[in-house]
Amino acid sequence: MDSQARFKFDSSTHFVYRFIDFAILALCLLASSYLYGVSFNRDYLFLFLSLTLIYAYLAESVQLYRSWRVGRFSRMLVLLILVHGASFLFIISMLFVLKEGASFSRVVVLGWYGASLLALISWRVSAKHIKAWRRRRGLSMQKVAIIGLTDSGLELLEQMQQHIELGFECIGFYDDRAPSRLNPNNQSLLKGSIEEGVALAQQGKISKLYICLPMLAERRIADIIQRLGDTTVDVLLVPDFVLKNLMHARIGSVGDTDTLSVFESPVFGIKDFYKRTFDLLFSISVLLLIAPLLLIIAIAIKLDSRGPALFKQHRYGLDGKAINVYKFRSMRVQENGARVVQATKDDPRITRLGGFLRRTSLDELPQFFNVLLGDMSVVGPRPHAAAHNEEYRKQVAYYMLRHKVRPGITGWAQVNGWRGETDTLEKMEMRVKYDLEYIRHWSLWFDIRIVFLTLFKGFTGKNVY
Template identity: 40%
Template sequence: MRPVVVERAILVVDAVLVVVSGIGCAVGYHVATAGTLGKTDVYAAASALVAINFVLLTTVQHGYRLKNITNLPRTFRMALTTWTGLFGALLAIAFTMKVSEEFSRGTTISFYLVGLAVLLAWKIVAARWTARALRTGAFANGRAIMIAEFGLATASNTVDDLGQHGYRLMQVMEIRPKDLASPLLLSQLAPRFEELIAYARENRVEHVFLLMNWSRQHAIDSILDALKILPIPVHLVPDPNAARFLRYPLVSTGNTFTAELRRAPLSWKERALKRTLDLVGASVALFVFAPVMLVTAILIKLSSKGPVFFRQTRHGFGGRAFKIFKFRTMRVLEDGPTIRQAQKNDPRVTPIGKWLRKTSIDELPQLFNVLKGDMSLVGPRPHAAAHNDEYEQIIGNYAFRHHVKPGITGWAQVNGYRGETRALELMKKRVEYDLWYINNWSIALDFRILLRTTLVGFRQHSAY
């Protein structure tokens, strides 16, 4: 059985369970309370809408990949946050469009609880079955052999990865480094190669994988020459040095493929598409969060002296300076050559400010920066001008972050690099994620980051 078939089957079962739960809860509730079936067609359509959105959101988070399916804690967290967030969003939309009266509260609540329980129970079954199948090699239908440099097969994850993606390693032939470096490799190991070829024929092997340092060109060519009698494909597995660069997008430049280590700036079409997303997204967000922002402004004004908004100089696209807007969370308004980051239990943070930072509500005024064009919804987080100048001197490629507009949220933030950077290594890691975002930008990636921000934005623990 192929892994992709299993992944799609689990996706389909998720969707079916959601639809059945929705219709079942609607019918059961109406029969129990009113003795009638109720608006079955309306609830069926609503259940299908919930199912489609749930599987799409889970797919975006890679929830249907085999390795993630077997990770029960992660699967449970993803199902719970996605299901809850989806219900909250759909109820808000239904209320805004004045169609919420079409659905009874009893049916909605029971659908939420029953649907979640059914999904979690199914996730347990799917995780256990998938884990057992991986252990027994049920997904490994492609018979393969590996020729590896001595020690590499056990030191890398290649063997496990191949097993989880449809290949069953029948045999591993290890070669010592000194033999690989020898110009007489073929003659020295001729009996072993003959034995391997006979084994491949007898067991109908379909693939050969080479796992060795790519600098061993003579050894690779010699092994290919020895295997030319076998009419099967030979795959060269990237060594650690090559794998580092092959993480970047591969681009065709004529007859040559290159790893695009640094992509060109966004084209005018890409900038227009990103700007459209920013304008629409920021406008909708301001409309949705206007009541929250109003209440926040009142609480800030009542709880401490000072302005409602905090403005600070940051560097944006091309290194140009702009003033960022945030809700004031401190008793000080630092904006100069010396700025101290907020720390845990920082006495400068007001009581209401601590809560605003934890929930990220203090960032909402940056929606005005997005409308002005200084920022984007998604991009590298801008740092205070003083910190920006400091990091440019000590972190290589730091300035490359200015090749796109800074964002309210970013790839680094949804991967946990948010808040105080107590050590230089934390900032280097954040910059690494920012550069990956710039080199791999797409509108789909922006949507993915926005989705993950809504799912994890209110349970960050590193913002003080």
């Protein structure tokens, strides 16, 4: 199938997807009103048209109907839930503001919301399985080739094989390296030289060509791209290990000069607004809920040992700037100097109550005040002592990139078990690995997921003393 025919097919398919969504919204409203015995009048028709317009606008804004061959299916479902929920929230808010809520049945509207969400998700899941069934029979497959028998190329092939519903058939790898330089287990995948792979694309025998060469092969990559400039083959560049781990791939500009971000925070502009709004709403809600608990803990600390209830720790915050982090005091000493000794098992410095507070993370509850002040976020890399930062930044690669976002009360490393004492370099490397993974893949939904996981496994850990 040539590119023009494929474009026409994709366009018609996307029209069908939109039609199914709007049909589901209409049928679910009709069914909800019918089952509850409410007549479908002009008010409900206006409600349907209003919601459909908002739904369509939001869906197009987030590219909900982009090709299923790109992006992740799970991300598509998340976008669907957000678009659907935001549409209903907007409509309900407008009915409240305009005082028109009495004209509509709450049961009908809630039934419409629940039924349509379930139906919208169900048809997509069903379509995914149907696509997978068709792909396994060789229908609607796109032939692709990969330049470079590298780790990133093998990972790409694995993803194509795991997600058969995407419809990619890899005909093989093309690489100029001698077979002796390749892993013996992968040599069967090699179909020819890079020159043969480029010729294959020029002859139109494949739909896509993926370039998986290392970043150092800049001239080779540029030559391939230039030679394929007069073809209709889709050419895609897959980042190697270095780019994948360092780059957020955001294109910017300085005047008329384009730039590509390498070390830059993923939370900028409207994204920062979303994250900060979530932090404020969540921290205020939590502080109102736990206010009595905070008072009880403070009193218990004063009764248990001498010293203040709260302790300020010097930490590095966003962009490595110094901040003071609040915690309930759990030790008899308050260490904040150039050398800070981490707590260990049966540490004599820990008070009787302090041991319980540390094991259950209750000592960290005052950090919600840091979130309100803007020094911290609900979710982010845990702040380390300034002395530990100076020690590990010289030993762990890209350690200071943790400070490209605000430090958090909980984080991706913590819910994956890397919490508490870091008495070995390996433990710190693993914590930094998960922190950088969080930064690379940040989204508001990722934050919500981490908060949810924290409720089940983020408060305790085998290395927490």
